Amino acid sequence: MIKNAHLLGQPQDGSQTAAPTALPSDEHIAPAPRVxxxxxxxxxxxxxxxxxxxxxxxxxxxxxxxxxxxxxxxxxxxxxxxxxxxxxxxxxxxxxxxxxxxxxxxxxxxxxxxxxxxxxxxxxxxxxxxxxxxxxxxxxxxxxxxxxxxxxxxxxxxxxxKPVGRIIAVVGAKGGVGASTVAHNIAWAIARDLNLDSVVTDLDLAFGTAGLDYNQDPPQGIADAVFSPDRIDTAFVDRLLSKCTDHLSLLAAPATLDRVYDFGAEAFDAILDSMRASIPCVVLDVPHIWSGWTRRLLISADEILIVAGPDLANLRNAKNMVDLLRAARPNDHPPHYCLNQIGVPKRPEIAPADFAKALEDQPLTVIPFEPQLFGTAANNGQMIAEVAANHKTADLFRQMAQVLTGRAEAKRGRQSLLGKLLKRAG
Structure with missing residues (x-):
């Protein structure tokens, strides 16, 4: 919506040019978010x-x-x-x-x-x-x-x-399928390749690995926010973020066992509302548990990515999650899913085509089993693109980043509100 104070009430013949307006002493301009x-x-x-x-x-x-x-x-x-x-x-x-x-x-x-x-x-x-x-x-x-x-x-x-931020929730269909690794690498690609200011939020408070994967050891993180809901605002969230790169920050989990982390369904609402208002992209690393707050986070996210391995338990769990989320979000895009650790030697696997038939959708991508590459990155506290920038797996994360932020679809035939209104004006 145009809110131009210079234009209205001015001559229409183009003969005059409005002078720049000074800032009134009582005018307050709120700071822009991370855009x-x-x-x-x-x-x-x-x-x-x-x-x-x-x-x-x-x-x-x-x-x-x-x-x-x-x-x-x-x-x-x-x-x-x-x-x-x-x-x-x-x-x-x-x-x-x-x-x-x-x-x-x-x-x-x-x-x-x-x-x-x-x-x-x-x-x-x-x-x-x-x-x-x-x-x-x-x-x-x-x-x-x-x-x-x-x-x-x-x-x-x-x-x-409208709020500036997009919430992308990444969750595993089963424990140990590499959902956290996928989430962290996607966030890295969003920040580095798309130049979007992004925040990775590690929601596995007891055992989260985001700090290790990014080689960070911040003194504060998500626990400080969730246990102090009354203090949450943009400035408070900024103090909790640990900067990883120019465009990527981390809201780390404490990864300690000195307390239990039992939350109500709305425990993370305030922190996510604050981040959505000021950060273009927030990637949630959702742990593989089923509770009121994880269900709420997945249903309320803008985009969902389910990471699954090629076995029967993953297929069953992924289908249950997809069916529930489709029913709970009838007006949203169906959740995406990807298959990880494909091609383990001598391991029987369910084919991607069988997943596609059961879930009534093609996988967003299929990530091959690369133990040397992923092991080196994990032990060095690096992302895949840092270890091997030109590797095909790094390119897979870039492609997923584009899809989950709406950029890949736009490249195939992209058109914004500007274009839609142009067609309507026709």
Whole structure:
């Protein structure tokens, strides 16, 4: 929804340019969450304003990248790569030229990406056309630092704004099938290859391995949050996170047995609501137990991945979980599943085709048995992509990361709200 204070009430003939507005002394701009912002500018002045905005305290958590070339450069950049959370386009041209470039951008724009347009045309007709195409905000150049800060932050803090975060829950159909390893490697791929700020949440409080897999030993973690629900807010969650890479953080499990971890069904609601509001992607490493809170987490997640081994117990459990989750989430995409540790020498296995027939869906991927590769990564506290970046298994994790974040489907024929509204406007 466009909330441009510069445009309404201004002349429509394009002869005047609105001056940048100063920040009123009583105006509060809430900080932006951990999002990626990419700007494509036509002029040095706009690039400088965006650069200055990226250094503002309210965008301290956002990753801001600037390129020159305007809308044409944006269209070219996203033909073969995923789009970020926010795209800022400077369109230095007439109204029909701006619309034409946005039509091209709609063809390559991922679902969920929000677009801010900076133009020099002060025209209500253009404003309405941009609104119909799903543009989030329209600013009239020249823009100031605070114009950019206000626009980006307003996308995530207006009453109509949807939460920025996507919750991906990964769970094993049976203990020991490698669900935690899969979850940690997918999170690594989301952060490294898709450049999305992500958090891995290790929910196996007694025996979690995320700290070991990422070679981290944080003093605080998920236990501090779940046992202090009244203290949970964005600042509190930030203090609990352990930084693994520029885009990846860890909310670790204590992995100690000095207390028992019995929780009610709603124990993790507050912490997940806080993370969903400020973090683009949260990967939940759900332990293989069946309780009120694990059931609630799986049903409420945006995407679900069930990791199964190729035996009868895994097949039965995976089918039970898929059937329950399909019934509980009739309006959502069915849960994904993948087969892990396939091809163990001399071990009888149930074929992927039999899984597909029983679960009425093809596996998201089939991960081969690679004891040397996975053993080396586990013992060194590394991810598969760190041990062997070009290995086919590392590529499997990248593919799963794209699907679970909605990027792979968009690549095959991707179209965001921008594109859908464009077709509807037709």
């Amino acid at each position: 990626s912002v990419q700007a494509f500018c036509d002029t040095v002045e706009t690039a400088a304003a965006v650069q200055s905005a990226g250094e503002d305290r309210r965008l301290a958590k956002a990753h801001v990248k600037i390129q020159m070339g305007g809308a044409a450069a944006a269209v070219e950049a996203y033909r073969m790569s995923p789009t970020p959370n926010v795209i800022i386009i400077e369109a230095d041209g007439r109204g029909d030229a701006i619309i034409g470039r946005l039509d091209q951008l709609a063809e390559v724009c991922d679902a969920g990406t929000r677009v801010i347009v900076i133009g020099r045309i002060n025209d209500v007709t253009l404003y309405r056309e941009l609104t119909r195409r799903g543009v989030s905000d329209y600013l009239i150049a020249p823009v100031s630092t605070l114009d950019v800060v206000r626009s980006v932050c307003g996308l995530f803090h207006s009453p109509e704004a």
